[in-house]
Amino acid sequence: MANIVIGTAGHIDHGKTTLIKALTGIETDTTKEEKKRGMSINLGFAYLDLKNGMRVGIVDVPGHEKFIKNMVAGLPGINLVLLVIDAQEGIMPQTKEHIDILTLLGIRDFLIVLTKVDTVDPDLKELVVDDIRDQLKETPLADAEIIETDAVTGTGIPELLERIQTHAENISETTQNGQARINVDRVFSVKGFGTVITGTLLDGPIKVGTELHLYPEGKKVRVRNIQVHETDVEEAFPGQRTALNLANLSKDEIQRGDVLSISDKLHDTWMLDVKIKCLPEVENGIGLWDRVRLLIGTREVMARTVPLGAEWIAPGTEGFLQLRLEEQVAVKERDHFILRAYSPMETIAGGEVLDVAPSKHRRFKVEVLESLKAKEEGSTEEIIADFMTNKKQPFTTAKELADYLGTAQNELTEILAEMVTENQLIQTKVGYLTSVSYAKLEEQASAIIDEYHKKFRLRQGIPTEEFRSRLRKNLSDKEITALLQLLTENQLIKSANDKLALAEFTVTFNKYQEAAQAKIEKMLADSGYTPVKKEDLEVLDKNAPEVLEAMNGDRVIFLTHEFVILKKVYQEAIDLIKKYIAEHQQMTLGDFRDMTQSSRKASMLILEYLDKENVTKRVENYRVLGEKGK
Template identity: 30%
Template structure:
């Protein structure tokens, strides 16, 4: 069994609904106003069993000029257009507009039914058919049939022509993504919210998790029930008309134009980069209505320019977001535009559904040129170049471009193998030469820190990571550090050495030795002071250095084990070690260390005693118990 979707097209009152009823036995006019006025106002639907396992979903569209937007919504997802032309009127304005919309949406196969044969002779019917052929030109492959839906004459010929046309259509490729554009939303007592639409790709099964994506965001749900033309099914496969009972969603939060999908990458977007097929010149700042799927928005058109293939390329800035994937087609309408297609301004295909807002125009042009050419390798090169210096995340290519994400990823991996690109944690790509430049930058940052703070051991590793991440992202920063540490000859500067939490150049030993100059003077002052300690002011007097340099000198002496810092004083490391040993020996003889005991052992006053006792507490040598100290870990 194979399913198809067919849509009608044609001017108002040319007999579309009457012909559908004659073919299927279903009256698609369901609204009282449609019955009263005798014209189609909303989309109508009918199942049509052509036999031999051919099941057709028929979408009957309105023909009135004020309802062209409804017609475009109905055309979303159809595979074959049944163009209805009345023999007594021939091609009319909405005939032209409908065909223009169908062409823009990618339809190239049609059956032309010249109706109302009972009202005119064969000659007028033939002329109407010739006029329709002229309208379709070489853009459509079409078969023309004359008929009268009222008398039944020629209806079987229409059926046979439709069968032949459908059998010539290629079998749709299987798609992992399911997508249905909602055209109706209603509530069923005991079931809840139900949406209908054309399932244009993929498949849906009962119970499977789904997302309803639209202007207001994303709503998580599941398929509680599925119906294909009032028949309950466990699984529905595209293409087909489908009703989906949505679990857990109230009626008021789902609307026409929303998309039901299982694809987490489909998101609303306000910017589209598109290839245009325009019936009028595109002017900067021009506004038009945009129709895609069953949704509608208004957009300002900003020309990007003409691609190298000679195609006009524009950026659409939408007033309300649309749910669009790369490769989707759209129609533009503008009431102020006159031309051979009536109110249809033009349309085209989405090249990039989520383009970056601010990028150099030349780089953006390179991306759209590559997308139009359809060369995955050229696409990934242009995208990586546009994203630089940051890597291009793998997730950023899903559902976004007219070229498939799978083809782009495969091309990227080939370029990784060739050494042109580098892969970051299997989640992003970046130019290898960009990584080399960033590694050189990392070495320069460390070198600059050495010059700025020669007394430091080096640049704090976390600081270096953050600076690199600010330029290239966290994932790339780690890869950059790996290269900067290596002895890669392509990287400028000396290799970085990582010691604990510090990054330094491999040849860096410090600008000053601890035995000479201000450093030596500070070390001598601290050594001479012993347990009495030296304040920062005392160190300035001993060295004659400026305050900022004194801080660096004292920090260096602490790092190198010459001094110990406690309570705003710097003590001799050797003297502190000796005192610590005496305290431990005392606690081995006596369970408690009083303040008096400490003063007797150290000969120190309160100014030095308190910070040193607190130091030993922090080191885990002692533990405070009231006013005394006991051995750490004792009870």
């Protein structure tokens, strides 16, 4: 008889744990933290005895986004999935991600369990069911049966048990002629027994007394005792949730993510050749050297992607990758896995392993397979240029290049310096750019600023922060700073008053705007050291509002969003302060008020702005010169 494992999946608070308790009487939220937070954090396990005598294992996988890796860890070996959906809420974003993960891992047998049906109006329930069908029509769950339940009242629970039994009877026996393997998902100690691990048994049977190999540590361990569904057994079979009591092994010597196997031929590998399917909603697809999270077995490992046979794997398509891992893993061909983006942590693809020990020459397969020979015979300079041209991120550090080439950074110093001299690369404080990449960034930056100039012809330029926000999707803040420095050095842009403009751009007023400017300047000049309210200036002329904004930082200073002063007067105030402090070492608010013959409020507005600009610095009740005032 087949050994069946059922998994539950669904959004947080949709009732997975409560449903399992109604089916089995077992509480899978066992830790204090899980009970306190009201959600599953780690994998929960239970078992169910069916009327036909079959005992079915159940894995309650976490529903919260933060615990997706725990969910994936529970899926290897699962035969049937109960997709749990709250009748009050319907399909949620987390539900969709769970469906993506399940299908990417090759699971095709589903039952949709609608929970809490007795808490909603029948008409609303029907609307939810229609919406579920509509949202799942393009997925492997399009024809999955929907079972309506309420774990509190017992509605639908008998019917669900019948459907589970029917599915269990139709699941074929797992092959038992392989070499047993377990991906460790939990490790704990039992007083009087020692170290115990749990996991789903894969590939072949295992008996008490069997010697296993621990990966990646390489240590040999012996099985002292086996439990399946809390019952001691002499032998466990593929597909069963299994607990192994291991002899001569402390709890600290094994951890979640490790692998136990009868075979001594598993590879601890740094690279994997894989075939993947990229999800349609992944905006940028998967490109060269993207940093991703590989979830395989019960491990999460950071990796870099190298597309094989194509420049990138487009959204909604399949393709081949080589994964360059940051930690070793022990896996087998045809193992399924999930790829999640490094940040934000979203599922982007899934697939299966084709080669667990690819040849090292494959590390240089960057574009199409037909170009492999040319790349292998190419110089280091050509490989660097090709790598940098095809990766998504324009900036590349020397460490990235060393990691990609499998060499030491100091061995690249001379080569990179020569490429800079030959204008193949541009060196910055945050990394290198190819000339082609810089040209693209230059074009992008020019387009952003030019678009702003055309939209706001009387403004001095785009605010620097707004410009940065337009580039943050592909560049870090440090990289944007480096780019701005290059653009300025190459005289493409100019910067003033925290605004960026194209080098040749100037604000030009027509005769009507010039008249408005004259009115504004006269009022401010007449007011002297007494700031004028913005609203009083804007009523001087119909063109005054946009002209005043264009003058900001150039002819006038906005001390606050409300008060304005003539820039010439502002500079005179700075000169007075510097002279006074040079003679008296410090200055009070009253001293400045007396010098300018202005009010206390006006003096305070000017001095607080100077403090903010670091021209002055307040110390208790007096001021000294700040860094910009010295």
